[in-house]
Amino acid sequence: QALSWARAPAACLNFNCMLILLPVCRNLLSILRGTIQCCSRTAARQLDRNITFHKLVAYMIAFHTAVHILAHLFNFEWFMDAQLDRNSSQLPFVLSQIGDGDNASYLNPIRTNNTNPTIVLFTTIAGLTGVAITLALILIITSSMEVIRRSYFEVFWYTHHLFVVFFIGLVFHGFGRIVRGQTAASLKAHNPLKCAARFETWGTNGTDCPEPEFAGNPPMTWKWVVGPMILYVCERLVRLYRYQQKVVITKVVMHPSKTLELRMKRKGFSMEVGQYVFIQCPAVSHLEWHPFTLTSAPEDDHFSTVRGVRRGQNGDAGRLETTQVVVLVGAGIGVTPFASILKSVWYKHTQSNQKLFTKKIYFYWLCPETQAFEWFADLLQSLEGQMTEKGISDFLSYNIYLTRWKENEVCLFVCLFVCGSVLWRLLGTTQNLQAQNVWPKAPWYQSGRVPVWPDGAGEGLGEAVSVPL
């Protein structure tokens, strides 16, 4: 009975090991995202959660491996029992004796009573590969714990490459054909249901139950994993090619409060608003590529990023162009993609040959203090100036809320912001804050269906933002 408990998780493992390689083929996912974005934006957004999916499948692999191993512990024990309990009136022993002559048609993979399960483990292909891949899996799991991953990325990354050992071992795990089944020919001659009770007379003259014959089941795992393995190899080759491409840093801008903006150029670069790029700094680490949100618009002649890494990326900014009224909510570092969005919308607005459906943008920005985001305040200021010039100053309406207001920084703010309605808006709202010292309730507008894009400060903002009817 334990055999079915082992084979069931094995089937699940085949399926899960096929799936686990797919979410980490980043370039493949980019291509996929591009093609299905025209059909279904929701589906395209799910592709952003690839690492979560990878982790879920990994948990499943760990769970199924555990069940598989525990079941096999029982299997080994009972197969061994069948050989040790040399009593011809017991069915397991009779079954174990089959195939002793030709050593091919046997059922019990443990062929002699002169051994023990541990020795069998290390002398069969299935056993050896099983031990190797389980060890690889355990090492991968322990080095992928969040503590290790966040602090010692090299350990995580190098150890994770044990997956190569894992997959090779997995493919060969079934090559020993240790799982046995009755052959088709034998099934015709020997019906197990009929003959099981009459095991003492198998093969004797005059019986209709000849000795059953068994053969090993052919390995199946390779059929499941060979496709994703090939895809992954292609993925790594594409990555290798892309790492070689030359990117030139055209400008480095040092914004106040140690905010660094990098402007770069690369041949054939194209982007959408709200996307991010992976950047590596070899002087820091040859292995680590970190995501940085793009702050330039697709219409710019360069692409730029500002120091700061965002989590919880909401990459659906492409839908912006199809809505009339847009509410953008940014918290802290979440304001970064809005730089790209606002710049792009502004470019589209100023180029009269571009049809811009968006008529009004409400921008809400919540941050502890604006010092770290002065580069963004500069952008807002310049947009404000350009809009006033064109007489469309009500296209973009923004409200800034400071949550960590300090009295002694008032003068600093006055010095930093020279002129413009940004200053008045700032002081107007913060005067309210000083009096109440609470997070003010922002007035929400409703105009038909208003899509709201919350960004930053993790998942909480998405839930907290709601547009009342």
Added chain:
Amino acid sequence: MGKIEWAMWANEQALAAGLILLTGGIVGVAGSFRGWQYAAYAIAAGTFVCLLEYPRGKRNKGTSVERTGQYCFTVCVKSFGPVTRNYYVRALLHAAICVPGGFMLATVLGCVCLGIASLIYLGAAIRGEQWEPILPRTDTRKEVANSIKQPPQNPPPRPPAEMRRKRAEDLEGAAYVNPINVIANEE
């Protein structure tokens, strides 16, 4: 990313090994396998390893993340002093504990995992790492200055900011009407 503290990874590996040893031992005893005595030993050894490895040590650089409810374990482990602080001792201890697990199939996986953890601890010890307990901070907070009071409910009675600010470009706007009549000093 900075220097690696191998002990962090060794700790995760040893904890996992302890759990595997424990599980293998339970299965061996519950199923009455041959050699169940080794399984019984594995239950005890696995539990001991888990208790020893549960409290995370303090990192030399960076923030240390505690495991849930590890404080009492920290106190216990700390009380053994140099025996638990030194990683050479731990490496040797794990190597010794894992050996009997190799004699039975159900516990052999735990044995190998613990052996690997022992090797990583050896690496950590060679690099001079040590186990430091994570204890709650006992430094007293700075006394809040007297000047911090409850924020006033109403703003002070003065003209709004736009009128108070003096701007060089806009003298007209900077001027305001004094609510109190100012009588010129007649000289």
